[in-house]
Every structure is written in structure tokens, then in C-alpha cells.
Amino acid sequence: MTTKTIVLAGGGHAHALLLHQLIRKPLPGAQVVMVSPDRYTPYSGMLPGLIAGQYQPNEMHINLSELCRLSGCEFVQGHAVKLDADNAILSIDGGRGFHYDWLSINTGSLPQSPAGFEQSDRGMTVIGVKPVKQFLSWLDDLEVQLPVLPSFALGVLGLGAAGTEVVLALEHRLCQRFPGVSLHLVGAGGLLSGHPLAVQQYAREHLTARHIKLHENVQASLVPGGLQSGQGKTIFLNAVVLCTSARPDGWLRNSGLALDEQGFVSVDNALRSRSHPNVFAAGDMATLVSQPHPKSGVYAVRHAAVLDVNLRHLLMGKRAIDYKPQRQSLALLNMADGRAIGSRGAVTVAGRWVWHWKHWLDQRFMKQFPRGFER
Numbered sequence: 001m002t003t004k005t006i007v008l009a010g011g012g013h014a015h016a017l018l019l020h021q022l023i024r025k026p027l028p029g030a031q032v033v034m035v036s037p038d039r040y041t042p043y044s045g046m047l048p049g050l051i052a053g054q055y056q057p058n059e060m061h062i063n064l065s066e067l068c069r070l071s072g073c074e075f076v077q078g079h080a081v082k083l084d085a086d087n088a089i090l091s092i093d094g095g096r097g098f099h100y101d102w103l104s105i106n107t108g109s110l111p112q113s114p115a116g117f118e119q120s121d122r123g124m125t126v127i128g129v130k131p132v133k134q135f136l137s138w139l140d141d142l143e144v145q146l147p148v149l150p151s152f153a154l155g156v157l158g159l160g161a162a163g164t165e166v167v168l169a170l171e172h173r174l175c176q177r178f179p180g181v182s183l184h185l186v187g188a189g190g191l192l193s194g195h196p197l198a199v200q201q202y203a204r205e206h207l208t209a210r211h212i213k214l215h216e217n218v219q220a221s222l223v224p225g226g227l228q229s230g231q232g233k234t235i236f237l238n239a240v241v242l243c244t245s246a247r248p249d250g251w252l253r254n255s256g257l258a259l260d261e262q263g264f265v266s267v268d269n270a271l272r273s274r275s276h277p278n279v280f281a282a283g284d285m286a287t288l289v290s291q292p293h294p295k296s297g298v299y300a301v302r303h304a305a306v307l308d309v310n311l312r313h314l315l316m317g318k319r320a321i322d323y324k325p326q327r328q329s330l331a332l333l334n335m336a337d338g339r340a341i342g343s344r345g346a347v348t349v350a351g352r353w354v355w356h357w358k359h360w361l362d363q364r365f366m367k368q369f370p371r372g373f374e375r
């Protein structure tokens, strides 16, 4: 039997879990290579807790290079920059190319950029919450500058779960120590739309009690020194953190792979590319054409098990199995003050015990992996 080469592009949730599975049950007849720009990948479910000071960076980062060592896979540090899907070659920065029999893509997503993002004169900092490493380093630098600034208006763009959690975590981290900091949560539509009304109301109460100014239904454009609504009203800011909906980072644009209208990989029910069946995609990068589902970590986690089975089946010459997305998923929002809100379907719970429940679930997830962090 000839050895097959499987290349894993990106160390997102799905690939980390796949490697964890390979420790217990290796893939016979396969050589597995992981390509990742960093040795450590963040678990974003704990990011609001990290911002709020509830966790240290090494508690919420998975050590990918160690996972590779334990599972007998090769770890290659590099950014996937180009894919030639017709010739099955993945290239990383620095020019190294990998010929693969099967490729799996789990490179996550970035926040959407608002209108006006291209202009060079922004008059303020604009930073995405992802890549997480870049965001954390910006936050550390900001804390060094804040003691000498009389005031600092910080905006968070995006009214979904990530934006809500991040603004509350920033409030917890910054506002008591630096009274000149004011916070704004801005976005199109309403706060946490798609979540139950009770969740929206609870989050609204937290924002009000903690003096965070909420700007709903604002189709914001970046203008020098702030964000402008469609009606021409400007919210003046010193910095804005993007927690907007997911977009791909664009490295697959000329790959020849079938992509959806946003640029994510279009996959069939077995998580295989609709144009190139030797390519899988998982996590935020995958758009399941038959049943599109939200881009969130809970789905990335579920993709891992299907990916694992399908790679084994292909190696054994068996048929791939289908992924069936769950209809509802549990959402747990960290309010960053020791409390959390949880909801599944129409059921909503809130309070300190919900934070402890979330903490327990997050710890249980992270305990599966070697952890660590480097700046």
C-alpha cells in the first residue's frame, strides 16, 4: 500500500480535535502534515474571559506543535498563501509547496471590514478581534498608553454574541482602572437579534448598568476619527474593534476551488469540496451548500468527527459519511462580571451558576489538549 499524504491547512477547532483523535487512533497508511502560522491556536469561547482577566493566555491556547508531535504528524510553521487545486499543490509563505493526496482546510475566518475601511487616513485605530494574537498585542499596548490619556473612546462594531461579550469584557478590564475610557457598541440591526428576547433584555440591562452606549440600527462606515451612520451622524472614537460577521481571508480566491459568494469553500454533506473531492473544508471556512448553518465554534467542533471518519473511510476505500448539522445549539455568553447568559431554543437561563457552567464546559474542552502561548 502506498502512503498517502494528507495536508491540514490551519489548526482551527476541527483540526485540533482531529489531531487529538489521531493520538488515540492513528490513520494507517497516511502521512499527515499540518501547516499553521502559529504553534498555538486560540479557543475563542474563552477569549472574552481572557480579555476580562478571568483567564491567562496559556489557558485558552491549544499547543498545535505538541499535538502534532503526540499524534505523529509533521508540524510546519507557515501561512497557506496559495492553492492550486487542479494540481493538488498547497504553497506557504516562503515558497515551500506541498503536494497532497487529500487536503483539509480549517483556516477560520476574519471579521468583515465596514465601508470606508480602504481609506488610509482613518484618524483612529481599527483592529479586528481576529487574528486573536494581533488583537491581544494591541490591547496590551493600549494599556501602556491609557495612563497618560485623559480620555479614550473605544467602539466595538458588531451586535452579535462576539461584539456583546467583547465590549463587556473590555469594560471589566479597562473602565475601573482608567476612568477616561468610554465604550460604545455599534451595529446594523438590533442587539443579539436571532437570540431569544430574554437574552437580549438581560444583555441590554448589563450594557446600561455598566455605562456602555448602545447604537443599534447603525449601518456604520468608517470616517476619519469615527464611525458614521447612514443618516450622517458621527460617533467619534479613538479606536474601533471589529466583531462583525465572518469573512474568509481571501487566500483561496484563485485556487480553482468552488467557493460560495463570500469566498468560503462550498462543501457537500461529507464536507468535501463540490469541485475537488480530494479537498475537505471544516469550521468557518466551510459552507454546507445543502444546509448552510451559522459560522460558529460549535459547528467546527462537530465537523471534526465527520472529518476523522471520512479520512479513514477514504484510506480504506469506503464511502464517506454525511454530516448532519444540529438544529439548535447552546449559546453561552460571558457577561465578564462573574455571570453568564445561556440559551438553547426558547429556553434562557442567567446568573453566576451559568458562568460556572460555561467555565466547566470550557475547561473540559481545553483539558483534551496540550496548552501554551507565546507572544
Ligand SMILES: Cc1cc2nc3c(=O)[nH]c(=O)nc-3n(C[C@H](O)[C@H](O)[C@H](O)COP(=O)(O)OP(=O)(O)OC[C@H]3O[C@@H](n4cnc5c(N)ncnc54)[C@H](O)[C@@H]3O)c2cc1C
Residues within 6 Å of the ligand: 009, 010, 011, 012, 013, 014, 015, 035, 036, 037, 038, 040, 041, 042, 044, 045, 046, 047, 048, 078, 079, 080, 081, 106, 107, 108, 109, 129, 130, 161, 162, 163, 165, 166, 243, 249, 251, 282, 283, 284, 285, 295, 296, 297, 298, 299, 300, 332
Ligand atoms: C470573541 C468571540 C467569541 C466567540 N465565542 C464563541 C463561542 O462561545 N461559541 C462558539 O461556538 N463560537 C464562538 N465564536 C466563533 C468562533 O470563534 C469561530 O466560529 C471558530 O473559531 C471557528 O473555528 P475554526 O475551526 O473555523 O477556526 P479557528 O478556530 O478560528 O482557527 C483557525 C486557525 O487557522 C489559522 N490560519 C488562519 N489563516 C491561515 C492560513 N492562511 N494558513 C494556515 N493557517 C491559517 C489560524 O491561525 C487559526 O489557528 C466566537 C468568536 C469570537 C470573535
